[in-house]
Amino acid sequence: MTHFPILTMESAPERSKPALKQLEAGFGMIPNIAGVMASSPVLINSLVGLFGNVHGGSFTEPQVQTVLLTDAVTNECAWAVAFHTALGLKAGLDPADVEAIRERRLPKDGKHAALSLLAKTLIEKRGRLDDRDIDQFVAAGFGKDLALEVIAIVAASTITNYTGSVTRIPLEAPFQAHAWPA
Incomplete structure (x- = not known):
């Protein structure tokens, strides 16, 4: 089985850290899924940007x-x-x-x-x-x-x-x- 590391604020790439900080502020923790995604700044930043729009949209x-x-x-x-x-x-x-x-x-x-x-x-x-x-x-x-x-x-x-x-x-x-x- 391939292992994907769950990164922390300390171990994540610099470009992933702002997204992790935003998620930590919103959830009070960094969910494991975000820790895994953090190894790809493109993925974690795409997620955070899209979710920001989704949660600020028209739906409750x-x-x-x-x-x-x-x-x-x-x-x-x-x-x-x-x-x-x-x-x-x-x-x-x-x-x-x-x-x-x-x-x-x-x-x-x-x-x-x-x-x-x-x-x-x-x-x-x-x-x-x-x-x-x-x-x-x-x-x-x-x-x-x-x-x-x-x-x-x-x-x-x-x-x-x-x-x-x-x-x-x-x-x-x-x-x-x-x-x-x-």
């Missing part, structure tokens, strides 16, 4: 976490499922909706269900949505422009999902309670 934090958790489950990244389960619950997602997503079902909240379905469909169809996919999303009360914003969230989560799957990083203690599959 529970809506963003709905998409991120759906993506993690759809991409089968155990680390990201546990991480976004914790963040989703912290953001106020209904625990039953979180469990539904973890079990590959739609949340009962209509808007969250529409977001989850669109995210899952984007991944499964590799972006080749049809009119029906968009119409369902719009029928839930979202504008077509927000379907494009979901693409940005999916892109951001793809970075973490793929990194987590390629590197098989260990799950931190604070997220162990949300290990997946449960």
